[in-house]
Amino acid sequence: MKKILLIVVVAILSGCSPAPDVSEKVVWYPKPKEVQSFQLQDQYGEVLSNQDFAGKWNLLFLGYTSCPDVCPMTLLKLTHVYQSMKDKSKLQVWFVSVDPHRDSKERRQAYIRHFDPTFKAVSAEHSILFPFVRDLGLIYAINQEQQEEYYVDHSASVALINPKGQLEAIFKPSHEVGTVPTIDEKQLLKDLNSIIN
Template identity: 80%
Template sequence: MKKLLLIVSIFILFGCGPAPDVSEKVVWYPKPKAVKTFELKDQYGEVVTNQDFTDKWNLLFLGYTSCPDVCPMTLLKLTHVYQSVENKDSLQVWFISVDPERDTEEKRLAYIRHFDPDFKAVSAEHSVLFPFVRDLGLIYAINQEQTKEYYVDHSASVALINPKGQLEAIFKPTHAAGAVPTIDDKLLLADLEKIIN
């Protein structure tokens, strides 16, 4: 009995608990990580901050409007996830453009409307954007020597921020030989529901 109480006390002390029964495609944090203070701008030129995470579950995906494959495919899948949740008011999807040079507010607005006008399409200068992305456990890189038609390398994972504004989980993409790495929307939806509930 004393041994059981000691184990329970350790779990409580370190903020640990039983992980939800999620798939191997999820990195779930038993003690969610605080997201550092940030200021980005959405597709309407409005400033968005940590406060915009509050009271909703948030799915964040990195990309850019000139992306030929991963971004449109992932956003289509996130649109399916968003349309499939029981209460859309409890979920928010963020498209984070990691190509601020080309992705103006107007371009982000036109782009995100192809998927769902309720989604946020945010960006900022690299000096603000890179630390924010790194804080989420994601990454991107631009080759400065490329032409105007350059590609941006970026994570294909999706970050989950909880209603307290903390990093709760990362949904990893599926990698298959000869295929573009993208999330499995049905699996993400099932895992999301387990974590939320």
């Protein structure tokens, strides 16, 4: 009993909070990681930066508007997660297009409108985009961009940025043989609430 009490006192004095009760699908950082400075353009042509993370929890997902499966499925699930949040003012969803060659701001605006027009649909040139994505612990690769039709390989995970603009967690997708890797929206919502609360 004394040992447990001592651990609690040390945690309080050091400013630590107990680890959230999350599933094995979450990579949670006890010490959230600072996100390097960035500038991305949203679907309205506005420039967004680290300051746009402030004061809210932010879910970021990589994708592209020509994606045939993972992107629309994941965005639909993130729409359900967002709609299920009791206090939507605490949460922002970012769709980060990793195909700036085809995904103009007009195309991103039309695409995100199918899910939720309040979501941010951002992108930038690869010289800006790639370091930003790598900083989040995610990755993407373009296959034969010189052709008109091409696929973009990208992480199917969802990054969580806290209201201080730090990388707090990564929600990993489920990988099952014969299925597209996507997040489990019910599990993500449960894990998200455990972290936020």
